[in-house]
Amino acid sequence: MISLASTILSTSDEEPAVEPITAVVSAAEAGGLFEWFWLLIAFPVFGMLVLLIGGRRTNAWGHLLGTAVVLVPFGIGVALLIDMMGRAEDQRSVVLHMWDWTIAGNFTADMALRLDPLSMVFVLLITGVGSLIHIYSIGYMSHDPDRRKFFGFLNLFIAAMLLLVLANNYLLLYVGWEGVGLASYLLVGFWQYKNSAAVAAKKAFVMNRVGDVGLSLGIMLMFVTFGSVAFEEVFAAAGEADGTVVTLIGLALLLAATGKSAQYPLQAWLLDAMEGPTPVSALIHAATMVTAGVYLIVRSNALFDLAPIALNVVLVVGVVTMVAGAVIGCANDDLKKSLAGSTMSQIGYMFTAAGLGPAGYVFAIFHLLMHGMFKADLFLSAGSVMHNMNDQLNMRRFGALRTVMIVTTGTFFAGFLGITGVPPFDSFFSKDDIIKSALSQNWLAGIATIFAAGLTAFYMTRQLSMTFFGKKRWTQDVKPKESPPVMTVPMIFLSAGALFGGLTMVYLFNLQEWLTPITGFTPGELPIPDWAVEVITIATLAIGVTLAWRQYATRDVPETPPVNVTPLTVAARKSLYADAINEGLFMRPGQHLTRFLVWFDNRGVDGIVRGTASGVSGLSNRLKLLQNGYARSYALTMVVGVLVIAAIFIVSRWV
Amino acid sequence: MSILTILGIIPLVGSVIVGFTPTKDVARAKIIALVFAVATFVVAVVAVVGFDPNSAEPFQYVAQHDWIPALGISFAVGVDGIGLILVFLATLLVPVVIWAGWNDVEEAGEQSPGQTQGNVRGYFALMLVLEAMMIGVFVSLDVVLFYIFFEVILIPVYFMIGRYGTGRRTYAAVKFLVYSLLGGLIMLAALAGLWYVSLQNFGGANMYFPDLLSMDIDPTVQGWLFWGFFIAFAIKAPLWPVHTWLPDAAGSSTPGTATLLIGVLDKIGTFGMLRLCLPLFPEASQQYAPVIIAISVIGIFYGALVAIGQSDMKRMFGYVSISHFGFMTMGIFAFTSVAQTGATFYMLGHGLSTAMLFLVAGYLISRRKSAQVTDFGGVVNVAPVAAGLFLIAGLSALALPGFMTFQAEFLVLVGTFERYAWVAAFSTLAIILAALYILFMYQRSMTGPTSEGVKGFKDLNFRERWAIAPLVVVLIGLGFYPSPAMNVINPAVERTMEWVGATNPPPAIADATAEATPSDSVEGSAR
Amino acid sequence: MDPSAYVILSGILFSIGALGVLLRRNAIVVFMSVELMLNSANLAFVAFARMHGNLDGQVIAFFVMIVAAAEVVVGLAILMTIFRTRRSASVDEPSLLRN
């Protein structure tokens, strides 16, 4: 690890480059628990089916079942991890072939799962954080009449997410990919009686679909190029393919990733998705689903390694979102939306790291893992606040909550420490790695990462001080108190992760060594000394914290947002005009096109049909007039006929 | 007697019995209809189970009897995988529709005042007749026999729309009939041409389909005959721009009729293309494939965009189907086994998902007495099961992975991509539109605050739920385990490809390794 | 004498008869016009008989006369019947074919 700790503790940061290992073993060969790892998915599927089909009969115990079917896979995951750690590096990728899935002509996609160090990390993140959030939800949703349904949807999400990370081919990954999208749709729109929730859910799904176009195209290109969509075969043959095609595949996959991970230009749905219950925001829109894009890119590293252009685009997307998300986070007064901006920004970090290629894949996953913990912690704490403030989210009506919600304040502060990167907490390790890696590859990206770190410090301090410090600005009707233990205990667990996750990953469980066989690793060379980087970073953090503290903790915060602000603030409050752009560029032209086509179909296409019909009947009405019933008319017609026939005869004789 | 003949006779017998039950005894008529429909389904399942996918024979359960020997017309039946899938679809949907549409006629009567509510048994008798005809189309091996079923099928549907529908049902029924008859007329001309060609080829007329495959037809003649058949099938399918009867028919018929009409009956169009157009006129098919692909792509987007702008649910589903039929024809005329398998799979999936859409929407419409989306709102709060099933139906229509429609749509796109990369890439954008029209409609009708007219909705009852359940099971079951269907379809498609003389483009990597110049593979495959 | 003169006369007579049929509404006049047309045909027959030098044309003309007589008898009877019910001899009146 090229982190501060490592620079201090180790004498050498010269690390060897590592090539990825593509070998896999079948589940049968691996034996033991590996033959059963499909149970990881089966449990939540079972829970979902029971809860959704069972209906109201399961209301009484549904939440317990829902939680259990996530806890059990977590246990299995831990057991698998221990098993896997005991295996040689080239024996760690296990493929379980279950049945022939889609076979059409020369297209085949098996129902096959793959458990390797990368997916292992995800399995533990999903089931671990997932379990905690399930437990939290028991308390958080206790008053909701549809709590059982909520757990059913959560289980659906867990199952789909696990399928996403365990799939052994892109088509099956697609199933998980859309499955989490569906779960997100259902959960964002969980309170469907609110129009805003329904609209937000739809928006999220549709924008994700735009990304799915990319995934579809990527898979199609893979099939026509490699004749297969399975990971091993695609990765093995990647080198033989034409560079342009690989770049196209990379860009297509990037499009998919931007949709799922709320990166520019498909970022606009994430803020609206905060309409969902807070546990959903924590689990899906912070910790797991939105990071699926990062997973996709890292998983496809064999392709991206061969497509430097695609990789550079990933980097650009990452940097842009990282900064823009942070800017949005700085200006939003809605606690959850501010956190959502932060999520965008942090995933931007991951994309930046992934965009650095083999030098950054590992750090992307590292940061992802850290982010999963501290962001879940932050969201759950925010949920705890919201739960006790009558579902309000306007930070301008919070303040001084530390006096009544001690535990929540503590957990939020732990998350604050985790995300800002104060040594020696989570981000200190993961973000520094990214910063250094970026500096070593692309100084511009490096500077952006440092700047974004400063912004992170600013908006987190802003949130912290506006919510928990300063003066009370509560509305009349709220009487905040601490949340019940069923909520606070998971928060405490997650705070522990936010505080010590980084240390654990670096010193106890060497994540880099664990992942490099999958992702490969190429160390970079820093243009300036390590310590200088760290000093600059910490200085930036300090500036950010100080600015925000002076602005929001020491001065009074007005209850309505001030009007005379800089244009940047105005833009940031409006999420950098993302909705306006989408509306102007796609929705309005789309509506006009639709309206025109409806008109065209009625008047144009069907008009021709109806016109023909009325033309025929009109003609027949005209012809009907010839049948006027007057014998003399008929006689005249006969004369005309005689005349015509005779004329024809005569003319034909002449001719 | 072939099991296929039995399959066709059972519903016919049933329809006669239903038709002769006492007028007052409506419930008994319904039960008899259901019993016969289920019996047909059971026989169909027996046929499906007994079907040997690996058989060397192209057609199974073949039976051939002389009918009009002088004209070389025989009563010949038999199925391949494609026909079998569609027979399965038809026989599955009919009992479902009867069970789900138990009170369709009465409810349609309530919706449009002045409609006679009597003679419910006529509706069910017609439905059984329709089933027999549908089976007849899918199992006919004689082209003339196929044509006869193709035309006769109009009669029950005409009455089912015109007599038992709602709204402008007479207009819709006549429009449907005139459109279809126009297509049938053109097909009749082509059929006569084909008959003459067979006379020339064999020295004696012979309309037995497997024999016709060995004919050698002049390319110009092929072109004419191809278009003759194709136009008829395009109207039936329906393809843009001969689609305008479909929204009217869908909007004016009972949910059950609409289900059978769009779910099964329209498949005759795509089935006909796959069964008759391609094998009989291979050169013409390949020659005109680009034109048809273009029409299909227009249809895909046109249907989707117009669907977004619809305010009537049933009409909207009609347009959605136009979009989906675009996918099917695109798959058929892409001439890759992947795309054709996908298209066949799509036929099954579309049938089931459309059935769900129409039936669940029918439940809601019969409660609200209106099909206008704006008349709904917040249904999910009062009837969660109905709204949930509606969502499931919608998701299957937008080809969410996990439903069999996903593989179908994806295979069509992949298969098309092999030959027409840019076309497929462009068509992929339609999946966004699919999400838009389904979710936009769902959002407007099912979510949000409960609207006045929706309050007091009863959630689905036992009958309504369990009528839909088989569809959900098959849609999701085949989504995760499609082998039973794929195993049957694949050999049939391979055979069709063989008859047409088309081969799959090899993967670019194989090209690259063979030529050792790994360049232009995308452009290469795009050609 | 040149038969064409007779034939042309016959044609003119025929045309006048046709004109009568077309223009007059009184059924009796129409009948008479029809007779005129038949007679014009007879004239042509007779002229042609002379031209060809055999009597067949005259025989035919004779038959035409008989048929014309029969036709007039029946026709006038019908006319009477119609007249009795409708009180009119106009050929435009029985336009019952309409509607």
Added chain:
Amino acid sequence: MTLVMQAAESSGSTGEQVTFWICAFLIVTGGLGLILSRKTVHSALFVAQTMISLAVLYAANGAPFLALVQVIVYTGAVMMLFLFVLMLVGVDSSDSLIETLKGQRVAAILMVLGVVVLIVASVGGALSNSTSLGIAEANEEFGGNVEGLAHLMFTTYLLPLQVVAALLISAALGALVLAHRERIGERLDQTTLANRRVAAFGDGVHPGGLPNPGVLASSNAIGTPALLPDGTPTELSVPVPLRGKKAPEILNDPELIKAEQAEIESISESESAIRDAGLAGIGGHTDLSDVYPDQLDPDEAGTGETELPPAPDDDAKPGDA
């Protein structure tokens, strides 16, 4: 004109030419008269003129038998039949010559002119240079025109002759059947009728016969009204079909006209009473039609005036049943 000149040049004998031209003139004027006269009677007379002229031409063409038949059958029988019918229908029934069908007149004239041009151009042109064999030889073969025709008719044309005979019989029978009217009520004998007349006399209807026309008048034509003792003419004496012809002085005197009308009305009433009493079939009461709406035969009634069953609704489709 050239055609006429040609005809004149190739002419056989001057006598025949003179005959032809005279007859042709008569025929054409007769035909035009038929079309152009307002009164049917005049038309009939013009037709007769045409027929006779035609008979002359037949004779000139060596067809004496046909000429005779033409005169006897056409001019004698057929035209008389026409006149009879005219008497029944009403002798003064005159058409207005205003055309009611739009465009009929113009179109008819144009078309007929076209036919004339075609016939003249084609037939005349085709025959212009042909030579006539002459009928004399054929006439002489069996010793005369009649013998020759008889020979042909009873040999070659025997079957057509028989058929035509059958046709003639059928036509006669058909005419009988068509013209026959069914008796509606029971047959009234003389006693009943006399009793009714006496009963009607009680109501002021004169039981005696109506006065004869022409009595004490200047002329005894059937259309001349009889003069009453005071010298005034009485319309009662004129048969109803002929009443259209009125003495000029009556037409000019409004008082008389009024009285006349009243008289006719009373007659009508009395006649209606008689008719009710069963004296059906006196015939020819054209102007009493609206007084006797119920005199029609039951099977004839209702064909004209009663409404047809309503036409099926346009929208009635099988689905609406």
